Amino acid sequence: MCGIIGIASTKSVSSNIVESLKKLEYRGYDSSGIATIDDNGINEKKCTGRVENLEKILFKTPSNGKVGVGHVRWATHGAPSKVNAHPHSSEQVSVVHNGIIENSSLLKEDLEKKGYKFKSQTDTEVITFLITEFLKDFDLVKAINKTLSKLKGSFALGIIFKKYADTVIGARKGSPLAVGYGHGENYLGSDSYALKSMTNKITYLDDGDICLLNNNKVEFYNSNNKKINKEVLTLSNDENTEDKGDYKDFMSKEINEQSITVKTCIKEYIDETRKDINLYNFPIKPNEIKKIVLVGCGTAYHSCIAAKYWFEELTTIPIETDVASEFRYRTIQFDKKNLYVFVSQSGETADTFAALDLCKKNNVKTCSVINVVESSIARLTDFVLPIHAGPEIGVASTKAFIGQMLVLYILAIKISDSRSEISKSDYTKKIIELKKLPDLISKTLKCEDKIQVIAKDFVNSKGVIFLGRGSSFPIALEGALKLKELSYVHAEGYPAGEMKHGPLALIEEGLPVIVLAPSDRYFVKTISNMQEVIARGAKVLLVTNTNNDVNSENIRFILTVPKSDPFFSPFLLTIPLQLLAYHVAKLKGCDIDKPRNLAKSVTVE
Numbered sequence: 001m002c003g004i005i006g007i008a009s010t011k012s013v014s015s016n017i018v019e020s021l022k023k024l025e026y027r028g029y030d031s032s033g034i035a036t037i038d039d040n041g042i043n044e045k046k047c048t049g050r051v052e053n054l055e056k057i058l059f060k061t062p063s064n065g066k067v068g069v070g071h072v073r074w075a076t077h078g079a080p081s082k083v084n085a086h087p088h089s090s091e092q093v094s095v096v097h098n099g100i101i102e103n104s105s106l107l108k109e110d111l112e113k114k115g116y117k118f119k120s121q122t123d124t125e126v127i128t129f130l131i132t133e134f135l136k137d138f139d140l141v142k143a144i145n146k147t148l149s150k151l152k153g154s155f156a157l158g159i160i161f162k163k164y165a166d167t168v169i170g171a172r173k174g175s176p177l178a179v180g181y182g183h184g185e186n187y188l189g190s191d192s193y194a195l196k197s198m199t200n201k202i203t204y205l206d207d208g209d210i211c212l213l214n215n216n217k218v219e220f221y222n223s224n225n226k227k228i229n230k231e232v233l234t235l236s237n238d239e240n241t242e243d244k245g246d247y248k249d250f251m252s253k254e255i256n257e258q259s260i261t262v263k264t265c266i267k268e269y270i271d272e273t274r275k276d277i278n279l280y281n282f283p284i285k286p287n288e289i290k291k292i293v294l295v296g297c298g299t300a301y302h303s304c305i306a307a308k309y310w311f312e313e314l315t316t317i318p319i320e321t322d323v324a325s326e327f328r329y330r331t332i333q334f335d336k337k338n339l340y341v342f343v344s345q346s347g348e349t350a351d352t353f354a355a356l357d358l359c360k361k362n363n364v365k366t367c368s369v370i371n372v373v374e375s376s377i378a379r380l381t382d383f384v385l386p387i388h389a390g391p392e393i394g395v396a397s398t399k400a401f402i403g404q405m406l407v408l409y410i411l412a413i414k415i416s417d418s419r420s421e422i423s424k425s426d427y428t429k430k431i432i433e434l435k436k437l438p439d440l441i442s443k444t445l446k447c448e449d450k451i452q453v454i455a456k457d458f459v460n461s462k463g464v465i466f467l468g469r470g471s472s473f474p475i476a477l478e479g480a481l482k483l484k485e486l487s488y489v490h491a492e493g494y495p496a497g498e499m500k501h502g503p504l505a506l507i508e509e510g511l512p513v514i515v516l517a518p519s520d521r522y523f524v525k526t527i528s529n530m531q532e533v534i535a536r537g538a539k540v541l542l543v544t545n546t547n548n549d550v551n552s553e554n555i556r557f558i559l560t561v562p563k564s565d566p567f568f569s570p571f572l573l574t575i576p577l578q579l580l581a582y583h584v585a586k587l588k589g590c591d592i593d594k595p596r597n598l599a600k601s602v603t604v605e
């Protein structure tokens with residue numbers, strides 16, 4: 001989490017730093033700050049809250065300087081406050097930091113003995129003082145490497161100096177960092193997204209790399225202070241996705257564009273003429289796959305659970321799913337015949353990256369289902385399956401979830417065909433059927449008016465329970481996650497059959513329960529579970545795709561999504577739940593695109 005920007009230029013940098021920080025707010029938004037080098041040395045300004053607060057400060061008291069760093073924070077060590085906001089500066093050095101320094105307390109004790117006075121509760125200030133100390137005896141690159149060798153944990157750093165007034169230094173271990181090349185200026189950024197409006201030429205730092213930039217050159221060094229060469233990449237020019245268009249927020253735009261993103265993704269994977277799925281150079285022969293392990297966090301993990309049901313229906317391959325933060329610390333028997341699949345929108349999630357890294361160290365085959373194809377996870381996996389959803393700005397993941405499920409579903413069909421576990425005619429039928437999905441999503445989106453009415457009825461609830469069976473179960477989890485992260489209402493998703501094993505005790509008069517019951521082989525069972533909660537006073541919203549066989553008596557709301565191929569139910573059931581979370585949050589006046597305490601890209605453990 002946290003966003004870093006650095007610019008070395010021939011002109012004043014503060015306004016460009018602020019503009020880039022606005023793009024980085026998805027990484028953290030509890031405080032922000034900037035430091036530039038002017039004639040008097042380091043000029044630091046910081047504040048709590050959004051970047052617009054920093055902008056107001058700079059409007060009243062502008063910062064000059066042709067070199068500077070900026071930061072948006074997602075608090076780890078120390079509460080969100082002005083004093084804990086980055087940059088953290090000494091007389092000589094100013095530092096912005098993303099990540100966690102695990103041995104900061106020990107380092108702090110040593111530095112205090114040397115007379116350094118700490119102002120903040122952060123782990124970052126130790127970096128500022130270590131660099132200040134080493135600069136007394138070493139040249140710039142050596143002083144940075146000496147400092148890095150003392151740090152345990154993960155970090156990306158941006159650093160400026162009073163003495164080296166034209167220079168910005170970047171360093172990376174565990175947290176992503178990129179360099180961008182401009183005309184008369186060069187940039188440092190937490191990711192390419194922050195740099196994209198300024199340049200499409202970038203280089204990613206690897207762990208242990210240091211970069212040194214000024215307005216006309218960029219140099220890279222390794223941990224032995226040796227100069228190294230790095231590849232310059234040209235980024236694709238995506239459509240202008242920073243524009244909300246007529247939408248009030250990115251989330252509603254992203255929900256409403258799901259039929260388009262699904263269409264784009266299908267076009268990328270389906271060969272129309274051959275009625276086949278394009279998947280070349282897959283890292284493992286489908287016939288030889290012994291087991292598939294699907295790993296992700298949050299919403300991405302929910303797409304893994306949905307995929308488990310599809311793979312199990314379509315293939316004979318055993319499937320395992322896990323959240324990355326658990327997977328990375330398990331004692332796992334890795335097997336070269338297994339395929340390890342990592343699902344991530346951002347491609348920068350620290351736990352998912354660490355889980356992937358563990359697989360790489362065990363020499364097993366890996367593949368990623370990713371939105372940001374230039375990301376660290378995409379670059380480390382053997383094979384990348386992009387979801388083609390375009391940048392997702394809203395912190396609550398919507399179109400990426402649908403995209404992740406879609407790509408995993410396409411992968412399941414393809415693997416099933418390659419293993420001859422599905423007949424050719426069924427395979428072709430599935431491909432033809434897929435083309436109907438964008439239209440089905442458009443039709444489902446029309447439920448928004450009804451959802452607004454339901455949201456009014458649910459808005460004052462203290463808690464909500466979501467129930468589903470089979471592939472509707474992960475959608476229950478996802479619906480609950482969306483509601484809690486957006487509207488701060490306590491919500492839980494359960495397999496409907498689990499209710500009797502404890503959660504049924506929560507049901508009381510008027511408690512909202514959302515029951516997902518498409519017409520599938522679980523339908524009758526789920527409806528019985530629904531009756532059990534109704535009998536205990538629950539206020540039920542039934543989301544289904546059939547009007548038959550349901551006694552509507554005592555069901556508060558019934559929402560019918562279009563009838564479809566049973567494999568599409570998870571996609572269509574998701575949409576009303578996204579809209580419900582959105583409208584409940586709106587009614588409560590919550591910040592839709594930036595819910596409290598969260599960040600879009602979770603780059604700390």
Ligand code: AGP
Pocket residue numbers: 297298299300343344345346347348349352395396397398485599600601602
């Ligand atoms: C979803 O709405 C979340 N904000 C969150 O759970 C997210 O899906 C998770 O942090 C994983 O992110 P990733 O897809 O970028 O790896």
